[in-house]
């Protein structure tokens with residue numbers, strides 16, 4: 001049997017590369033000096049794409065791969081994959097749900113504590129020798145505050161469970177009330193932002209949630225409010241957010257995701273009231289190993305004609 005040829009759009013850890021390359025003929029798109037040339041030369045034989053959440057796969061790419069059967073995504077969010085095109089062309093799509101839920105929830109809490117308690121600033125305060133010379137500015141409490149969660153899917157619920165342990169009041173915004181969620185449903189995002197001390201965003205990316213955190217939402221969150229985004233850069237109007245942080249229209253933001261990652265808007269780097277993460281919510285050894293395994297399990301199941309473990313399309 002000829003080797004199955006797969007196109008990888010971005011790097012995975014060495015342990016995944018090792019396993020994938022042992023089983024398939026892997027073409028590394030991200031390393032190609034001329035991507036178009038690589039696609040032109042091997043595209044006709046590609047039967048699978050292994051991609052990452054933030055990289056996805058466009059219809060334009062899929063069109064150039066006439067034998068494409070499956071896209072296995074290393075990530076739960078498939079907003080950067082043209083699912084409609086895949087569906088219309090019989091291309092299967094899989095993702096890596098559940099295995100990353102707890103870690104993404106952890107980083108949301110980490111960012112909340114880091115922004116409210118100013119942990120990065122306090123670290124600089126100690127290292128720079130200011131401790132003992134001037135008082136460390138007082139910071140904002142987290143426990144007992146009002147927390148609005150935007151999105152009540154698997155990760156939203158995992159965040160809420162953690163937040164509950166801080167004795168916080170929790171309300172959430174989602175498209176529909178979730179009867180399984182033991183928190184107050186608020187169908188109006190502005191009302192939620194107005195009520196909340198902290199707003200944590202964990203909705204899927206894509207058209208339906210594009211720039212939902214906009215100037216009016218930030219204004220409602222107010223000068224003591226903190227925004228945490230562990231979803232996608234697309235969910236926030238970054239122009240409005242940068243302005244709000246510059247003008248102290250909100251207190252702070254903790255951000256794991258941005259538009260145009262990793263070449264993010266340079267103004268973020270100048271904001272003392274923003275804590276920035278390199279899209280690393282799922283970036284633990286344990287979770288990344290489980291994600292890589294799931295990518296491989298989906299590919300193996302597909303090429304063995306078995307049911308896909310975690311299908312999206």
Ligand code: 8YV
Nearest residue numbers: 052053054074075076077282
């Ligand atoms: C990334 C993510 O996929 O799960 C998602 O949707 O955005 C992340 O887990 C991860 O950075 C790997 O590319």
